[in-house]
Amino acid sequence: MRSFWSRQRRFPLLSLPADAINTAAAQLPLLIVASRFGAETAGLLAMTMRILGAPIGLLGKSVLDVFKRHAATSFRERGECRSDYLRTFKVLAFGSLAFCAVMVLASESLFALAFGEDWRGAGTIAVWLLPLFALRFIASPLSYMVYIAGKQHVDLFWQIALLGMTVTSLSIPSNHQLALQTYSAGYSMLYVIYLAMSYRFSLGVRS
Structure with missing residues (x-):
């Protein structure tokens, strides 16, 4: 038991607080x-x-199941999983670009057609938040690289930065359009940083 706790102590000590902060950050915008x-x-x-x-919940979970199995095996056997990471990244990026193309061109019309004219405004907000969700679609499955490489402390720091960005970006701007666009831009920037970090972890770089 002591040996198991020593190996896995990062999960209760770091991952649980990170997940709690992530849940709070997800509810705060509303x-x-x-x-x-x-x-x-x-x-x-x-x-x-x-x-x-x-789409992130449905497709992202399926991609995650495949990625974590292959990446974890490669990392355990070779000490890196760059090829698995890049292969998964390319698949996710292609799907994300296709989704963005459709939403940019027809977001407002799709929301109005599916839910009624009163919800056309949701289509407008969707365009503002599209960079955020496009990058989330890519980063969410690849974020498991943090656990494979044992870098849960990095994830905790990132979640704290996310919480601070969420509160700041939505509290300071004077109108909802600027607030949501600032929130989308800040979240997207953090996802780019997360992707860069997870790629570095896939190389087996120890720090």
Whole structure:
């Protein structure tokens, strides 16, 4: 038991707080937007996040299952899994670009057609948040690289930065459009950093 705890201590000590912070950061946008810009804007945002988040939940989990099996085996046997990482990244990037092309061209019309004209505004918000969700679709499965490489402390620092960015970006701008666009830009920047870090971990670089 002592040996097992020594090997796995990073999960309860670092991963649990990181997951808790991530959950808080995921709920804060709706709460802040509702308190600052009203229930209608919060409702449109909630619809947007639910619809754009669906592909990540469905397809991302399937890709994650394949990636973590192959990447973990490669990392254990060779000390790196760069080829598995890049192969998965290319598949996710292609899917993300295809999704973005459709949403940029027809987001508002699709929301109005599917849910009624009252929800056209959710399509507008979807365009603002598209960079965020496009990068999330890529980064979410590849984030498992943090666990494979045993870098949970890095994930914790990233989640703290995410929480701070979320509160700041949604609390300071004076209107909901600027607030959501700032939030999308800040989240996207953090995802780019996360992807760079996870790629470095896939090389087997120890730090």
